[in-house]
Amino acid sequence: MDELQIRKVAEHNDLITSIAKMDKTPLKIFELAVSHIDTKEPPKDNVIYLSKRELFSFFDVSDSNKHSRFKEAVEKMQKQAHFKIKINKKKGFDFESIVPIPTVKWNDYDDKVFIRFNPDIMPYLIELETKFTQYAISDIMDLNSKYAIVLYKWLCMNYNQSEYYMVNGKRNQQQLDEYQNPIISVKDLREMTDTVEEYKAIKDFSIWVLNRPLEEITKNTHFNVTYEKIKKGRSIESIQFHIVKKENWKDENYKRNDAQAQLTEEQKQAQNQVNYAVAVANPFTMKLISASLLYATDIANQDKILELAESVYPIYDKLVKELGEGALETHLDYVRRKMVDYSNEKKNIVKYLSVSATQYLSSRLSMKQMKKED
Structure with missing residues (x-):
């Protein structure tokens, strides 16, 4: 589990904001597989190998049916799971529908699971010079709903920008606050969580897509998250999230002391500025x-x-x-x-x-x- 605690996932922001047409298990398998990709040395033939032990540990599976449950999850992922990606171009939007992992192979006599990514998904996983988001796979591990995973990734996308621009100084305080307190329209949030046709009543939407997922995120990840509804007339038009990063959480603990010891005085001051801005917010x-x-x-x-x-x-x-x-x-x-x-x-x-x-x-x-x- 130590390696899982420090491993990161990196994805292009267009993939973060895409519609994941799958339930939580295929989505978590995909996230775990992506955490094995080294963007500096992309996998040959788009192939990586997962460990069965790591898979079962990641999903906290220990019962006698774990192999059959894994098989069912893989079959569901390959039959149903795909991403609908919307890319904003000057002339309008381009749309892609991609099955991310078309090939999975394993056997009953060793620990390796063969994973081959779809070549069409790879640019969103390795061509990450700009507009990408990185987050801890250990945070995803403990999230038990698809909506929690989707929201967590989107919240990371926003909050990580505040940390980046806090250090390099290319944004003013108002812009930093906007990253830490991002607003999304209910329409866009429904699209991103694939709930356009579900939870039509705002009360149900609030319970299943906001309240419960955010409770999971606050309990199991780097973030404490609250939200408020923004009205236009009598209707709820948008949701504003308030993100606060926790101190000393999971994977950060492993390297905190060594990292602090190696910081220059200038870096320490920059980090204090980041922590101060987070505390004020x-x-x-x-x-x-x-x-x-x-x-x-x-x-x-x-x-x-x-x-x-x-x-x-x-x-x-x-x-x-x-x-x-x-x-x-x-x-x-x-x-x-x-x-x-x-x-x-x-x-x-x-x-x-x-x-x-x-x-x-x-x-x-x-x-x-x-x-x-x-």
């Missing part, structure tokens, strides 16, 4: 501002904001997961009323917020447990 920062617990002078204090992201926001995240958004708002309102003389007596705002949130969460969870026992 965190929804909890806005909640603290709305509750009059943070002010403009606080936002300008990079060290203070980074401390909040490291010491306080993980507690708020747990509080919301365990008790709901309403509990956090009640807590912040209580803290605001208790901090009338904050400027004189509560100079260490980070420590104060951390301690108060920890105490509140502990007491509420204790009360919740007592009620269960009753």
